Amino acid sequence: MLFGLPSQLTFTLYFAPPAVITYYGAQRSRRNERRWNLTQWALWVRYMTLGHRPVINGGRRAAERHEWMPLRARLGERAEAFVELPGMGAFESALGKDAPRPTAGRAVPFDSKTRMYGPDAVYRARKRTGGKPQ
Numbered sequence: 001m002l003f004g005l006p007s008q009l010t011f012t013l014y015f016a017p018p019a020v021i022t023y024y025g026a027q028r029s030r031r032n033e034r035r036w037n038l039t040q041w042a043l044w045v046r047y048m049t050l051g052h053r054p055v056i057n058g059g060r061r062a063a064e065r066h067e068w069m070p071l072r073a074r075l076g077e078r079a080e081a082f083v084e085l086p087g088m089g090a091f092e093s094a095l096g097k098d099a100p101r102p103t104a105g106r107a108v109p110f111d112s113k114t115r116m117y118g119p120d121a122v123y124r125a126r127k128r129t130g131g132k133p134q
Contacts (some may be wrong), residue, residue: 048074071095 006014025038032040052069056062072079072095079095082088117125 025036025041027037029035029037029040051071051074053063054067083092
């Protein structure tokens with residue numbers, strides 16, 4: 001409105017991008033049937049900008065910056081093709097190293113064992129504890 005009433009061309013340029021994003025974003029994703037395209041796009045943009053932050057000890061400790069996955073590792077082979085494009089060599093340092101630095105400490109073993117109890121075992125356990133079966 002600062003420049004006057006919009007013409008047919010400027011209105012189309014203003015209205016078309018949100019309409020196209022809404023139309024295609026509201027469709028179901030082909031990669032994940034439970035998500036819309038807009039959700040997939042948002043997750044991809046978040047992954048490319050923030051990267052992968054590992055969950056440490058069930059989320060009890062936040063990952064430090066050196067534990068994040070660098071952009072070059074997230075892009076994979078596309079990073080090399082991007083840097084080889086004319087004028088894109090300046091972004092070489094922004095992509096980071098090939099892989100994250102190894103963290104200190106040994107791997108945590110998972111020794112949990114799965115046990116499945118059938119109805120007969122549950123019934124006997126209830127009889128031992130004095131619970132009434134329903």
